[in-house]
Amino acid sequence: MSVISSWNLTISLNTTISLSWRSSLPSRASFPRPKKPKTLVVLATALGAKPTVLVAEKLGDAGIQLLKTFANVDCSYNLSPEELCTKISLCDALIVRSGTKVTREVFESAMGRLKVVGRAGVGIDNVDISAATEHGCLVVNAPTANTIAAAEHGIALLTAVSRNVAQADASVKAGKWERNKYVGVSLVGKTLAVMGFGKVGSEVARRAKGLGMQVIAHDPYAPADRARAISVELVSFEEALTTADFISLHMPLTPATSKMFNDEAFSRVKKGVRIINVARGGVIDEEALLRALDSGVVAQAALDVFTEEPPPQENKLVRHENVTVTPHLGASTTEAQSLYHLLDYLIWLLPFSLPLPSIGFIALYYDQEGVALEIAEAVVGALKGELAATAVNAPMVPAEVLLELSPYVALTEKLGRLAVQLVAGGSGVKFVKVTYASARGPDDLDTRLLRAMVTKGLIEPISSVFVNLVNADFIAKQRGLRLTEERIVLDGSPEKPLEFIQVRIANVESKFASAISNSGEITVEGRVKDGKPHLTKVGSFGVDVSLEGSIVLCRQSDQPGIIGKVGNILSEENVNVNFMSVGRIAPGKQAVMTIGLDEEPSRDALKKIGEITAVEEFVFLKL
Ligand SMILES: NC(=O)C1=CN([C@@H]2O[C@H](COP(=O)(O)OP(=O)(O)OC[C@H]3O[C@@H](n4cnc5c(N)ncnc54)[C@H](O)[C@@H]3O)[C@@H](O)[C@H]2O)C=CC1
């Protein structure tokens, strides 16, 4: 019995990071479940009061209970699109299944409050992902808990069509006894083409092989070894169409798969083929399928999903005598939707005192978290500012990389904040260059997170937009901010991921002239020292101040007594100085004094600092 270990990292708005460990048993589905520790993403969010989660479709009780431990939960089902748009501005998270369309209007109506959309299931075609990203809203799904349910439903429909179960049932209930009319076809030895060899598709394939079928699969992105492992041959679309007796659909609905089964595809299938669709209605051109059924090219179809759900009353496919339909039931089993947890079974088994190996076996078999719990965990985690393993619209950063980069995450955001506050007027920032100096090879440093944090630091102090890893690139583009990255490869030990990071803003004037370096750009540079971000350069001046609280930068002609004068002004105001450093060009010439402050000084105190005779310019910067 193998154990999956997971590291959970937490990054809150002030970019402190915490790390916790959890372990769980593998799920019953044999397709590898996404290992939470391996693919994580940051959603920096700050929520003061208890957040509100709107559950817009029926969710298993285990999930609701988990949500309630952290949030106010509003279960409002069957909302009209208008009602959803009205409610959403009061919600921090929204949980839906396939029946709710989360449109651009929903994100716009949320007015920035909605931070997470949880899709309690796999398919995310009902969520406008671009709109979510533009609004900085993380979308998470529950990709594994309903795999077996969907695969079993596929098999149920496959066997039902082959033996006319639904039609024969209706006939008997209508008082008839038509044994000759409902002669079926056998599955054994027939070729099944699984279209989309992912989690559901591979489980269908495995089960179909158990029924004695010849299984082939078409999936341009599936790894060959996954197919080989269960003796399934990966074939082209053409070969799948022309050789299959049964075709079972298991690909997502995307622009590329939309109406993949159209007149052209039906013109190439084997006459009398039977089609099962437990994926999405939109992957079939329903009009074309109707024509293929009427002409006898397709002998039968079994459909769990439709382009429009529920399908209109007059839908000819639904009423077709060779079509078996179910109302999108693929994921609907008690086990898939609610908690079948390992612990419950261990407790249940205790009185039987079964030997350990059998407890292990049964526990492994029943460790089925359920969609409700899987999505509730993801949504609560995201609201807490933790990392979501099942994020759909944000780059994934491996946990180990994140842990190593965590102090640099804080550093980059603060350098961005400082740099933009040094711009005269604070706006007009268009060209930003970020330089990463490291002894590591260029391919050995994932800078996506750092780049997002520079963007956050640059944009948040001068606007009201919320920037996170989800929307950083979009917001930068929208504001015409061109951020380029440069790597400097240093000699030395690659143990540390980064030696220093520099942020430069070109083509702007600075309110602190000394911040302009010889290259004519506002330049700030920082390093991580003892795990803490430090500012180490402003313009061409070397400085050293820990980046916490706020800072005063002050250029003076280098002479004794200035530090004392500034210190006196601040101490009169009860402002604590946490760090101070002086960087000078040469003794007796100009120097830049950097003062780290715990509290914000009054305007009056800042004015007094400016009035010290030797002080040539100064600036107060908030971190
Ligand atoms: N009826 C129901 O209640 C349920 C329906 N589903 C549907 O089933 C779909 C598959 O679910 P999973 O297997 O969990 O997802 P998955 O992501 O594990 O597998 C999807 C597979 O489709 C493949 N694919 C993508 N484009 C393709 C193309 N053009 N041709 C062939 N294959 C292509 C992908 O490479 C991937 O291997 C979901 O997207 C969802 O729409 C899933 C669960 C329940």
Ligand SMILES: O=C(O)C(=O)COP(=O)(O)O
């Ligand atoms: O998970 C999926 O993709 C499904 O289609 C299941 O949909 P449902 O949550 O049952 O509305």
